Amino acid sequence: MKITGIRTFLMHAGQPDPSKWASDERSGEGASTQLRGTRNWLFLKIDTDEGITGIGECSGWPRVIETAIHDLAPLLIGEDPAHIERLWQKLHIAMMGHGMLGTVGGGAMTGIDMALWDIKGKALGVPVWMLLGGKVRDRIPIYSHANTPERALAIKQRGIKAIKCGGVADPVRKVAALREAVGDDMDIAIYLHGPPWLTPADACRLVRALEPYELMWVEDPIAPDNLEGYKRIRDAAHVPLAAGERSATIFGERELIERELVDVIQPDTGRAGGITQMKKIAAMAEAHHIQMAPHSGSLGPVAEYAALHLLAAIPNALILERLDDDWDGRRRTIVPHPEQVDGLIAVPDAPGLGCDIDEEFVARFPSGGNVSVPVPEAAGSYNPGTYNEHLYVQTRVARRSYFNR
Structure with missing residues (x-):
């Protein structure tokens, strides 16, 4: 079998309604005449001379990654798609001259790698999880996003047993209100990745204040490049x-992982380097008793399928992030749409990933922009009077009122 071509499908996906998104309300005005927000989904298909087509999804910076995929395509044409590891290494070496892998390189390689696994599964007539060593579990638990008690209770009524909230403006009060609403039989997580990120000193104080609520985890409390701060x-x-x-x-x-700075590792299923890398990351984490909970908050439904196969096959799978009701078009983008029952999703059994996109539906939503200032001034994430500085990291002022609300 030989690769004959790569096709990309870039779409402007609907932005999640603020009530369904665990973050301070986002901006994104003017990004599209069709849909609010700036979220894009990028899918790709790899065609072969035997008529088998593999599908993948790329995330990170979709509009830019699409260009990277077409730049890499000549390196794959004529190759046997079965040799996934060798092709991954070939692409890695090809891009290293531009700098070590970042969002664009990781995202491009992710979609390609995902599609290669899909091809191999289809060629052998088995689901991808079988190629990864078989199933550890038949169903995958999920969590959804909730920033208000009303949203949290609505999620609980649907049988989902875990939620995540977010934002740095008033995190302790938000968690307290959610815990009071849902009781003790529902897990709560919070992410704190700004903007702006907290300083390590402020993060230490805040995380201690969150201890009584027995959270599932605190996510990204400081800037991701500050590893010494995580130790603190x-x-x-x-x-x-x-x-x-x-x-x-x-x-x-x-x-x-190696410094055991986290309890839960969260590689993004659309930009971590593909199923090949996700399986290796999971193994590294397992050796340090660290759980895996893939990030998928901004992803489309193909990457979700990939995550289901991975989590079915690894022992240290914890839970999957899922915004199943963020935009009505999500269900129409993918065939079939995965169904959840009581907060669990059945692992797909069809060959390969077991899904496809509705190309005609995707084409109805051309990309209209893919960057934005993440939060509006009204969100209160920045210290008063500093919003226009757009700081990456900021210490809290009025500390007594901030930490003792």
Whole structure:
């Protein structure tokens, strides 16, 4: 079998309604005449001379990654898609001259790698999880996003047993209100990845304040490049820490795992380097008793399928992030749409990934922009009067009121 071509499908996906997104309300005005927000999904298909087509999804910076895929395509034409590891290494070497893998390189390689696994599964007539060593579990638990008690209770009524909230403006009060609403039989996580990120000193104080609520984890409490800060938080508080969504490959996740700076590793299923790398990251984490909970908050449904296969096959799978009701078009983008019952999704059994996109539906939503300032001034994430500075990291002022609300 030989690869004959690569096709890309870029779409402007609907932005999640603020009530369904665990973050301070996002901006994104003017990004599209059709849909609010700036979220894009990028899918690709790899065609072969035997009529088998593999599908994948790329995330990170979809509009830019699409160009990277077409730049890499000549290196894959004529290759046998069965040799996934060798092709991964070939692409890695091809891009290293541009700098070590970042968002664009990781995202491009992810979609390609995902599609190669899909081809191999279809060629052999088995689901991808079988190629990864078989199933450890038949169903995958999921969590959804909730920033208000009303949203949390609606999620609980659907049988989902875990939620995540977010934002740095008023995190302790938000968690307290959610815990009071849902009781003790529902897990709560919180992510704190700004903007702006907290300083390590502020993060230590905040994470200690969150200890009484017995959280599933605190995610990205400080900037992802501040590994020494993670160690400082680790020593200061007894709350599970989670991170890793912004890094690609085993090389990007290595220090978080080997230094045991987190309890939960969160590689993004659309930009971590593909199923090949996700399986290796999971194995590294397993050796350090670290759980895997793939990030998928901004992803489309093909990457979700890939995550289901991975989590079915690894022993240290914890839970999958899922925004199943974020945009009505999600269901129409994928065939079939995975169904959840009581907060669990059945692992697909069809050959390969077991899904396809509706190309005609995807084409109805051309990309209209893919960057934005993440939060509006009204969200209150920045200290008063500093919004226009757009700081990456900021210490809290009025500390007594901030930490003792």
